[in-house]
Amino acid sequence: MLLAPTEYVRPGSLEEAIDELGARPGARVLAGGQSLINVLKHRAASVELLVDVSRLEELRFIDVDADGSARIGAATTYGELERSAELRGSHAIVSRVAAGTVDRQVRARGTIGGNACFADPASNYPPLLIALGAQMEIAGPDGTRSVAAEDFFLGLWRTVVGPGEVLTAIALPPLGGASVGYRSLQIAADSWALARAAVWIAPGDPIQAARVVLGCVAGRPVRASAAEERLIGGPRSAQAAADAGALAAEGLDPPSDVHASGGYRRAMAAVMAARALSDALGFAEEVASNGR
Amino acid sequence: MAGEGGAVNSIEVTVNGETHRVAVEARRLLVHFIRETLGMRGTHIGCDSGNCGACSVICDGQLIKSCMMLAVAADGCEIETVESLGDGPDDLDPIQAAFKEHHGLQCGYCTPGFLLNTKTLLAENPNPSEAEIRRALKGNLCRCTGYVNIVRSVQAAAEALR
Numbered sequence: 001m002l003l004a005p006t007e008y009v010r011p012g013s014l015e016e017a018i019d020e021l022g023a024r025p026g027a028r029v030l031a032g033g034q035s036l037i038n039v040l041k042h043r044a045a046s047v048e049l050l051v052d053v054s055r056l057e058e059l060r061f062i063d064v065d066a067d068g069s070a071r072i073g074a075a076t077t078y079g080e081l082e083r084s085a086e087l088r089g090s091h092a093i094v095s096r097v098a099a100g101t102v103d104r105q106v107r108a109r110g111t112i113g114g115n116a117c118f119a120d121p122a123s124n125y126p127p128l129l130i131a132l133g134a135q136m137e138i139a140g141p142d143g144t145r146s147v148a149a150e151d152f153f154l155g156l157w158r159t160v161v162g163p164g165e166v167l168t169a170i171a172l173p174p175l176g177g178a179s180v181g182y183r184s185l186q187i188a189a190d191s192w193a194l195a196r197a198a199v200w201i202a203p204g205d206p207i208q209a210a211r212v213v214l215g216c217v218a219g220r221p222v223r224a225s226a227a228e229e230r231l232i233g234g235p236r237s238a239q240a241a242a243d244a245g246a247l248a249a250e251g252l253d254p255p256s257d258v259h260a261s262g263g264y265r266r267a268m269a270a271v272m273a274a275r276a277l278s279d280a281l282g283f284a285e286e287v288a289s290n291g292r
Numbered sequence: 293m294a295g296e297g298g299a300v301n302s303i304e305v306t307v308n309g310e311t312h313r314v315a316v317e318a319r320r321l322l323v324h325f326i327r328e329t330l331g332m333r334g335t336h337i338g339c340d341s342g343n344c345g346a347c348s349v350i351c352d353g354q355l356i357k358s359c360m361m362l363a364v365a366a367d368g369c370e371i372e373t374v375e376s377l378g379d380g381p382d383d384l385d386p387i388q389a390a391f392k393e394h395h396g397l398q399c400g401y402c403t404p405g406f407l408l409n410t411k412t413l414l415a416e417n418p419n420p421s422e423a424e425i426r427r428a429l430k431g432n433l434c435r436c437t438g439y440v441n442i443v444r445s446v447q448a449a450a451e452a453l454r
Contacts, residue, residue: 001321001340001359005298008318008364030365037321037360038342050318052365079354103431104409105345108354109361189430190343 001041010052014059014139014168020051022141022164027051029166031075031114034106054111059168064090068174074113074167079104081112091132091172093180097124102190113167116152119159119220122193126153127215128182130223131198133173140165155219177203181280183272184215187259194260197248197272199280205236212244212277214269217254224248227273238283245274303367307332308376316363323347325363326373334374334404338433345432348405349373355412357431374404377411386452387411387445396445398436405432410446418454422447 008030011017021027026048030036033054039045053059059075064086072081072094081087081098088095101107101124115125116136129136129149136152138145141164149170152159161167179201184193196215202208210231212224227248234240247270254265278284297317304313307330316325326335326349338346340359347358350372377385384392387410397403406429413420413428420428425446426439434442 003319003321005317006319007299008301008362010365010367030362033362033365034342034360037362040319041341050362054365103345104412104428105348105355105357105360105431106342108351108356 003040004043004046006040006047007049008052009049010055014053014056014166017051017053017056017166018139018141018164020049021166024049025163029053029114029117031111031117032077032109033114034102034110035114035118035120053166054109059113059166062087065174068176070094070172072112072170072172074116074169075111076113078102078107078110078112082107091175093182094128094132094172097128097182100124112170116149116170117159117161117167119153119155119157121156121219121221122196122216124182124184124193124196124215127196127198127213127221129170129172130221131180131182131200131211131213132175133200133211135171135173136160136167137169137171138165139168144168146171150223153220179203179280179282181276181278183276183279185268185272192259195265195268195272197269197276199273199276201231201236201277201280206233207231207236207240210244212248212273214248214252214273217249217252217265217269222252224273226250227277231277236281238278238281241277241281241283242274245270245277248273301364301367303364305363305366305368306370308372318362318364320363321359322349322361322363322366322371323358325366326358326371329363332373332375336401336404338401343433344402345405345409346402348408348432350408350412353412353415355409355431372408372411374407377407387414387449390449390452391442391445394441394445394448396437396442397434402432402434402436406434406442410449413446414450414453419450420446 028047030050030052031054059073061073062084063071068090070090078098078101134149135146181199184196198213200211210228212227214222227244230244249266249269254262256262299318300315336346338344342360349358378388
């Protein structure tokens with residue numbers, strides 16, 4: 001397919017990348033391109049200058065500290081997340097989700113930061129990063145700032161990353177004995193997800209704190225606060241997972257499209273939440289989940 | 293430098309061992325660079341949307357979809373296309389021979405992608421299980437074979453190469 005005319009630059013440093021982005025209002029960051037190239041094919045966005053950050057060493061790392069916290073460079077590919085023994089030790093769920101992302105060709109090029117910045121409501125990482133309490137590190141002409149993942153995603157294809165800024169790293173706090181779970185519903189191996197749920201439960205019985213985050217049900221990931229409130233103060237039981245899951249999608253009005261009706265999405269979001277909670281609490285049901 | 297097709301960048305790309313120094317439009321996809329600029333038509337365009345894997349090539353050792361990458365982004369990279377395998381019916385690579393022997397193709401349109409996928413899989417894992425083969429092949433679609441014979445072909449190629 002023929003793309004609209006554009007320009008391309010591959011800066012040698014993050015500083016140069018920020019300069020290039022700042023100098024041209026029509027400039028846009030190109031990372032692995034596994035979403036953006038299709039956007040350009042459809043001419044759905046007009047980009048005057050592509051600033052390729054995919055080879056910047058400053059954005060390509062996985063650092064795991066002795067305390068179990070991890071920092072992931074934004075241009076780290078899914079394949080690198082999948083293969084990182086350090087990350088499998090500190091945040092195995094991130095490696096596992098990476099290993100299940102699309103196919104090996106996409107995993108070789110696609111990046112976690114590109115996925116976050118694309119902010120597609122059906123993506124894996126937005127709900128997962130919120131559930132894990134991630135901090136998103138952003139660099140721009142005025143310096144660096146750190147934004148909670150919860151505040152990073154604004155809506156369909158929109159984040160807080162402004163013109164001239166680059167997402168540089170994603171910091172994950174230590175799990176420290178917390179329990180996590182992640183479930184997705186896809187009708188076929190290659191189809192768009194209809195509902196996703198990511199959960200984090202603090203250590204301790206009764207439950208002290210919990211995050212239940214749903215994907216695919218709105219323009220941005222949704223915290224299921226009714227489900228979280230139901231969990232907190234209660235026991236770590238299979239019944240608690242089922243009860244909280246049942247509350248997870250209350251009040252939501254997901255969009256209907258060719259893949260699923262809004263009502264079906266809402267119903268399945270509750271099921272995914274219940275299963276993710278059940279996994280996290282150690283009462284995993286043996287159900288098909290497309291390898292997730 | 294801007295022309296009718298937009299900016300042009302000078303790149304250096306090694307394809308099947310031969311280094312090309314050329315100017316390409318920034319908007320040119322790698323698959324078009326391979327097929328049209330270099331005239332190597334073994335890399336096929338199936339869906340043009342990153343789903344089918346017919347355009348798969350090996351870039352710096354990793355399988356990628358060449359319709360999902362700009363040619364300029366391959367500057368400095370080493371690309372392997374299906375032309376790097378055997379050179380005709382009397383000179384088949386063991387992977388091609390296995391696909392021929394086990395009917396791992398019918399119309400053949402998707403085959404270049406499957407062959408290169410198999411090459412990278414077996415380089416990483418010389419003895420893959422059937423589940424590992426099916427997982428590796430997920431990004432390549434075949435609308436003829438139903439995949440059973442492709443999986444058998446990969447198993448046979450693995451045995452031949454071990």
